Amino acid sequence: MKAVVFQGEGRLEIRDYPDPVPGPDEVVIRIKASGMCGSDLHHLHGPIRTGSELVIEGHEPCGVVEIVGDAVRPSEAKVGDRVMVHHYDGCRTCQYCRSGWTQYCPNARIVYGGLNGDGGHADFMKVPAHTLIKLPDSLSFKTGAAISCGTGTAFAAIKRVDLSADETVAVFGQGPVGLSVTLLAKAFGARVIAVDVEPSRLDMAKQFGADHVVDSREQDPVEAIRELTRRGEGADKTVECSAIPAVRRQAIQAARPWGTACMVGVFGKIDLDSEELIHLHKTVLGSLTFSKNQQEDCAQFVAERGLDVESLFTDEFRLAEAEKAYELFDQRKIGKGVFIFD
Structure with a gap:
């Protein structure tokens, strides 16, 4: 063979x-x-x-x-x-x-x-x-x-954050895993905000059911997500699929108080701000495969x-x-x- x-x-x-x-x-x-x-x-x-x-x-x-x-x-x-x-x-x-x-x-x-x-x-x-x-x-x-x-990894991440149909989830990175999160989260009934820097990937995110897309080259994704969510507080859940330290930080910032940020992209460091994590009661967790x-x-x-x-x-x-x-x-x-x- x-x-x-x-x-x-x-x-x-x-x-x-x-x-x-x-x-x-x-x-x-x-x-x-x-x-x-x-x-x-x-x-x-x-x-x-x-x-x-x-x-x-x-x-x-x-x-x-x-x-x-x-x-x-x-x-x-x-x-x-x-x-x-x-x-x-x-x-x-x-x-x-x-x-x-x-x-x-x-x-x-x-x-x-x-x-x-x-x-x-x-x-x-x-x-x-x-x-x-x-x-x-x-x-x-x-x-x-x-x-x-990739799609199995996305499914496990959605289960890890215990996503509900009445929640808004922001998905950072629309590569194969991120697109899978977008597709599956919509099927779970959630409202989905997709974030990326590539217009072609954002177009695919729309095709996969994203309610809103954010081009983070054109606008601050944290501010954009807050503007799209209730009381301007941020998403109930965020899922980070790029493994870029700056994007990981944005995924944590874009979660509302008492919200959850899930890190899926592998390798590299995660920068945690104590005010984001402790003062705002946020949960940051990882999900692998x-x-x-x-x-x-x-x-x-x-x-x-x-x-x-x-x-x-x-x-x-x-x-x-x-x-x-x-x-x-x-x-x-x-x-x-x-x-x-x-």
Whole structure:
């Protein structure tokens, strides 16, 4: 099979690998769609990797079960099942593994597609059967790929802030995760204010249901959000998806007294003002990825409401185009890309 590996310092290669053979409790998936994620670029530009350090990239896999191991029960997986992957494994016995938060396993954590396990930028992917989540029949493989990372992350963040239909939420950053927050928050019934600096992203936010959009190059987003909210106090909830320190500060400032600001964009520092946090009784919390149960819940939520998650993807590529795809992605010449397989 063909597969994409990142060698570090901006270099990638398409390599030939033997088709995987499942162990007793494993399955092999024929990949149908594998999404590109902004976090891929951290791996792409990381230190040089060689030998056993190299893994197949792609942590947004979706496809069809091709082979099942001898010990896999039919209730877990059958040949032909349409599936997503919760792209983590662990010891399977600690409190995190048992609760579906396998990515926090302190004993034997595996992250498929970028850290220490082979991912979905390949014709086939081998994973433990317990990592599979059935893809609802009404959802496309591309939608399943999105839910397997960015859209699932957005769903978990909305759950984390306990968003209600009578609330206003301001979403800072309208990349794939932020757009997913906008789309899902509207489906939850909330009033949504979308903030970004790119007109094209703000246009997409409108298409995804944002009630108001704020171009933060043209106006102060904190003041704009206050003007759009009751008594000029700010949004009930804010969700920050850019990881830019200044924007994180704005997300906290734009929350009303007793409001909640959720930090989703990863890496970098968060600057907390004691007056904002203590005097105004604000809550600042973080949300990283999602549990296996939340991934399944997200897929059902999207299916039941007929949400157009697939529109998050702006560009499709074949695996042979991986070098070109990541060059364009790295230069921000495309939005969210996905590799499509026959």
